[in-house]
Amino acid sequence: xxxxxxxxxxxxxxxxxLLSQKEYDxxxxxTDENTHRFAMPLLSDSKACVDAKEIIxxxxxxxxxxxxxxxxxxxxxxxxxxxxxxxxxxxxxxVTDMGGFAAATFKRGIEHINIPTxxxxxxxxxxxxxxxxxxxxxxxxxxxxxxxxxxxxDTRFFKTLSKEHLLSGxxxxxxxxxxxxxxxxxxxxxxxxxxxxxxxxxxxxADSVSIKEDIVEQDPLEKGVRKxxxxxxxxxxxxxxxxxxxxxxxxxxxxxxxxxxxEAILSYMKFGxxxxxxxxxxxxxxxxxxxxxxxxxxxxxxxxxxxxxxKNESGRxxxxxxxxxxxxxxxxxxxxxxxxxSFDLYRDLFGL
Ligand code: GLY
Numbered sequence: 001x002x003x004x005x006x007x008x009x010x011x012x013x014x015x016x017x018l019l020s021q022k023e024y025d026x027x028x029x030x031t032d033e034n035t036h037r038f039a040m041p042l043l044s045d046s047k048a049c050v051d052a053k054e055i056i057x058x059x060x061x062x063x064x065x066x067x068x069x070x071x072x073x074x075x076x077x078x079x080x081x082x083x084x085x086x087x088x089x090x091x092x093x094x095v096t097d098m099g100g101f102a103a104a105t106f107k108r109g110i111e112h113i114n115i116p117t118x119x120x121x122x123x124x125x126x127x128x129x130x131x132x133x134x135x136x137x138x139x140x141x142x143x144x145x146x147x148x149x150x151x152x153x154d155t156r157f158f159k160t161l162s163k164e165h166l167l168s169g170x171x172x173x174x175x176x177x178x179x180x181x182x183x184x185x186x187x188x189x190x191x192x193x194x195x196x197x198x199x200x201x202x203x204x205x206a207d208s209v210s211i212k213e214d215i216v217e218q219d220p221l222e223k224g225v226r227k228x229x230x231x232x233x234x235x236x237x238x239x240x241x242x243x244x245x246x247x248x249x250x251x252x253x254x255x256x257x258x259x260x261x262x263e264a265i266l267s268y269m270k271f272g273x274x275x276x277x278x279x280x281x282x283x284x285x286x287x288x289x290x291x292x293x294x295x296x297x298x299x300x301x302x303x304x305x306x307x308x309x310x311k312n313e314s315g316r317x318x319x320x321x322x323x324x325x326x327x328x329x330x331x332x333x334x335x336x337x338x339x340x341x342s343f344d345l346y347r348d349l350f351g352l
Contacts, residue, residue, distance in 0.1 A: 004149065004151070005127065006018070006151070006152045006153065007155060007206065008152060008154050008155070009154070010154075011042050011043055011046075011152060012043060012044075012045035012046035012049075013046070014152055015043065015046050015049065015088075015113075015115075015152065016046050016047065018113070018150055018152070019048040019086075023084075024084055024085055024086040024111070025084040025085055026079065026082070026084075026085040026086075027048070027051065027052035027053070027085070027088065028052060028054075028055060028075070028079070028081060028085060028087045028088065029049065029052050029053070029054045029055070029089075029090055030054075030055045030057065030087060030088070030090065030091070030098075030102070031055070031056050031095065032056065032057050032058065032059035032092075032094065032095050033056060033057075033059045034059050035090050035092075035095065035117050036054065036056045038117075038160070039090050039115075039117045039157065040054065042156075043088075043115075049088075052088070053075065053079045055071070055076075057071060057072065057095070059094070060094065061093075061094050061134070061139075061252075062134075063094070064097060064132075064133050065133060065134060066133060066135065068098065068133075069102055069133050072098070072099065072102040073105075073106060076102070076106050081106065081107075081110065082107070082110075083107050083109075084110075085110050086110070086111050086112065086113065086149075087102065087103045087106075087110060087111070087113075088112070088113045088114075088115060089103075089112060089113070089114045089115065090117065091115075091116075091118075091121070092117055092118040092120065092121045092125070093118070093120055093124065093125030093126070096121055096125050096126045096131075096148075097125055097130070097132055097140070097143075098131075098132075098133055099114075099131075100114065100129070100130075100131030100146055101131035101132050101133055101142075101143055101144060103131075103146060104131050104144040104145075104146035105144065109146065112146070112149065113149055113151070113152065114127075114148045114152070115152045115153075115154065116151065117154075118157070118161060118165055118168075118169060119158055119168070119170065120165070120169035120172060120252065122151075122153050122158075122205060122209065123172050123173055123176070123205060123208045123209055123212065124169070124172045124212070126151050126153075127148075127151055127209055127213060128147075128213075128216040128220075128226075129145045129146050129147035129220060131143050131144055131145070131146050132144065139237070145221055153205070153209075155198075155202050158198065158201065158202075158205075159198060163194065164251055164254075165251070166196065167194075167253060167254065167257075167288060167289060168251040168252060168254060169253055170188075170193045170288075171253035171256040171257040171260065172208070172253060173188055173204060173205070173208040174188050174189070174257065174260060174281075175229070175231050175232050175256060175260060176207075176208045176211040177189070177325075178231060178260065178264075178281075178325055179211075179215075179228040179229070179322075179326065180211045181325070181326040182325050184207055184208075184211065185325050185326075187204060187207075188204060189280060189281070193288055194288055212229065215229060224330065225330075227320050227330040227331070228320060228328045229320075230320040230330075231321070231322070232260035232263050233256060233320075234263070234309050234319050234320070235258070235259035235262040235306065236252075236255040236258065236259025236260070237255070237305065237309060238302045238305035238306045238309075239258050239259060239294075240255040241301075241305045242294075242301055242302060242305070254292070255292075257285045257288075257289045258285065258292045260281065261282050261285050261349070261350075262346050263319065263321060263322075264277070264281050264322065265342045265349070266319065266334060266338065266339070267321040267322040267323070269338055269342060270329075270334070270338070271321060271322070271323040271329065272323075273322050273324065274324065274325075277325065278349070279349075282349045286350055286351075291350035291351065291352055292350075293352060294343055294346065294347060294352060295347075298343075299340050299343055302339075302343065303336055303339060306339060316331075316333050317333060317339075318330075318331050318333070319331075319332040320332070
């Protein structure tokens, strides 16, 4: 296993145990304004963390910038961090991405631990070792692969999340189901995420994390099979940008949910992916995430964003699509006409 994933109901106790297994000279905890207030108190009970230096950064993905990264580097320098120091990232994807990148680059790399405080973070960002910052308006443009020494998932955090945050994380879980197997997917697509049973959700989270871990373990640097994890994201990122341009930003996972629907349609067009499964997915997405409004006037903008996706190579648009649930095709080239037809079908299916 690349990652050491620990599920706990008592983060202070678990961190204590973890830190007793290895000696670090100094401890740093990166939080944002929200996790400083709501999550840090849970950690403060731990004796091991009493002397830790907390580095508080601004919240939200818009602050995943070079300036804020520099704040972390500066604190590490000022407090005399060494290669034997440990950085603990306590927060959502923004904190684990940027804190992880600080750990990857400081003195050419120090150890770090992720403690995700959102569902999206637990099932995606905190696991797998992608770290980075946004740059020149481009998401995650600068970054590094750097595996965390451990990921501690305190399940209490999820109970306090808003419905929107839960749904956002759940979309990545749906993706893991679609790329892995029908058994897992069936459990997800029949789960009532709008009124969740938390014990059942935890089982689903553990399954989802292990699907991701398994893929990352086979292909940590995304040369092949890790591209499975990009399902829904080529279209999803374009939808996220369009929402941002309209000044009505949407949560990442919502864009992924709509992206999964569009890419299931493309999968049908390219590989005959099952129509009943498209309807099952669309019904679930429509019921829980609503419909993202698209008209033909948006096609040009969406296409332009899709052609600039980081995942493309040598001018080719590279999609990850499905032949069936659990049967994935990577590096699929798709034409402009096919993409536009998929948007037409998306609008029909979502009643737009
Ligand atoms: N978020 C997709 C990956 O970690 O590869």
